[in-house]
Amino acid sequence: MTEFNTIDDLDVNGKTVLVRADLNVPMQDGKVSDTTRIDRLAPTLTELAKKGAKVVVLSHFGRPKNGPDAKNSLRNVLDALSAAVGQTVAFGEDCVGDKAKAAIDGVQPGAIVLLENTRFHAEEEKNDPAFAKQIAALGDLYVNDAFSAAHRAHASTEGVAQYLPAAAGRLMQAELEALTKALEKPERPVAAVVGGAKISTKLDLLGNLVKKVDMLALGGGMANTFLYAQGVDVGASLCEKDMADQARAIMETAKAANCELLLPKDFIVAKEFKAGAANRAVPADGIGADEMALDVGPKTVEFLGLKLQGAKTVVWNGPLGAFEIQPFDAGTNAVAGLVAERTSEGGLLSVAGGGDTVSALAHAGVEEKFTYISAAGGAFLEWLEGKDLPGVAALKKK
Numbered sequence: 001m002t003e004f005n006t007i008d009d010l011d012v013n014g015k016t017v018l019v020r021a022d023l024n025v026p027m028q029d030g031k032v033s034d035t036t037r038i039d040r041l042a043p044t045l046t047e048l049a050k051k052g053a054k055v056v057v058l059s060h061f062g063r064p065k066n067g068p069d070a071k072n073s074l075r076n077v078l079d080a081l082s083a084a085v086g087q088t089v090a091f092g093e094d095c096v097g098d099k100a101k102a103a104i105d106g107v108q109p110g111a112i113v114l115l116e117n118t119r120f121h122a123e124e125e126k127n128d129p130a131f132a133k134q135i136a137a138l139g140d141l142y143v144n145d146a147f148s149a150a151h152r153a154h155a156s157t158e159g160v161a162q163y164l165p166a167a168a169g170r171l172m173q174a175e176l177e178a179l180t181k182a183l184e185k186p187e188r189p190v191a192a193v194v195g196g197a198k199i200s201t202k203l204d205l206l207g208n209l210v211k212k213v214d215m216l217a218l219g220g221g222m223a224n225t226f227l228y229a230q231g232v233d234v235g236a237s238l239c240e241k242d243m244a245d246q247a248r249a250i251m252e253t254a255k256a257a258n259c260e261l262l263l264p265k266d267f268i269v270a271k272e273f274k275a276g277a278a279n280r281a282v283p284a285d286g287i288g289a290d291e292m293a294l295d296v297g298p299k300t301v302e303f304l305g306l307k308l309q310g311a312k313t314v315v316w317n318g319p320l321g322a323f324e325i326q327p328f329d330a331g332t333n334a335v336a337g338l339v340a341e342r343t344s345e346g347g348l349l350s351v352a353g354g355g356d357t358v359s360a361l362a363h364a365g366v367e368e369k370f371t372y373i374s375a376a377g378g379a380f381l382e383w384l385e386g387k388d389l390p391g392v393a394a395l396k397k398k
């Protein structure tokens with residue numbers, strides 16, 4: 001990778017290295033429920049520490065809107081991070097200013113310090129230059145290892161690279177290399193499967209994605225929003241109703257681009273969002289006013305199975321249902337199983353990505369069977385669109 005500096009190009013001994021990580025990991029009951037992102041980040045941190053750097057980890061966590069709160073504190077992932085790197089990680093109560101500086105000053109070279117959620121400051125998402133400078137003031141060098149957050153032009157992903165010598169971390173390097181190898185010239189037909197809960201922030205990219213793929217299968221909250229836009233009553237399901245116009249525009253774009261849009265035929269619905277909740281299968285237009293579509297139903301699984309049979313490449317982001325709570329994992333498990341089986345038989349190239357998607361595929365027991373699994377969700381889809389990701393662009397050699 002000649003376009004970027006990597007850790008090999010940096011002299012880190014005795015330096016303070018700021019590492020932008022993506023510790024935005026799935027949580028359940030206050031505990032990290034899938035450590036994939038942390039495990040994949042760990043080699044960068046331990047390599048820098050072994051080379052004699054003070055390693056300062058920066059990350060966002062969730063989408064806090066009103067400043068600091070306990071739920072979105074990175075303290076929640078401190079133990080999992082310490083376990084992954086095999087040493088106790090220190091914690092700084094803020095990601096800039098005196099508290100951050102005190103935490104960094106308090107450790108020796110070879111130590112790792114995690115700073116508090118960058119999104120506790122509104123300036124982070126605004127990519128405020130003064131805030132980026134405050135972050136840069138904490139270190140000598142900047143390493144970005146957060147490919148999965150590289151689609152965000154934020155102060156800690158993009159801005160800070162303007163003020164310090166910058167390089168790609170090992171995970172960033174590995175993701176770009178693997179995705180380029182797998183998907184630079186994908187064999188057609190290409191099918192994209194997009195589910196999950198992030199609707200408004202992923203709709204923009206779907207408008208471009210339908211121009212690149214031959215089929216787009218939707219599940220999760222995304223499918224509910226498209227069905228609502230078609231006039232279907234989705235009851236109490238996760239749905240961003242104010243996105244209906246944009247969903248309709250995407251349907252038009254898909255039609256013009258000859259991309260077949262595959263919407264669920266049926267759902268498993270329940271009145272409560274909890275494991276074991278009483279549930280029933282209903283046609284897509286049969287959701288009761290007080291019911292939530294929490295998974296795609298068996299007819300949808302069969303339909304997607306048939307459609308995906310015709311694909312040579314499948315790219316997947318976002319689970320088809322609320323897979324964390326049984327039995328609403330069944331649709332995701334079944335479709336993941338079909339994709340994994342065809343991949344193992346050699347008829348399909350399959351690439352999936354996303355914090356919860358990785359967790360859902362591990363839960364389905366198929367993680368090893370996909371061609372490649374990226375830690376990135378939205379960033380992976382934007383990379384697939386052919387977009388220059390701001391976090392990656394900022395690392396390019398000047």
Ligand SMILES: Nc1ncnc2c1ncn2[C@@H]1O[C@H](COP(=O)(O)OP(=O)(O)OP(=O)(O)O)[C@@H](O)[C@H]1O
Pocket residue numbers: 195196197198219220221238293294295317318319320321322323324353354355356357358375376377378379
């Ligand atoms: N029908 C549904 N109703 C409610 N929640 C759903 C439904 N389908 C999926 N989900 C939820 O979507 C979440 C995952 O969505 P998300 O878009 O964050 O995926 P991701 O793989 O983490 O991607 P990214 O890395 O971009 O965040 C899961 O927590 C899952 O429970």
Ligand SMILES: O=C(O)[C@H](O)COP(=O)(O)O
Pocket residue numbers: 022024062063148149152198201354355376377378379
């Ligand atoms: O989980 C992700 O996809 C990344 O951490 C980005 O999170 P965001 O969508 O909240 O920016």
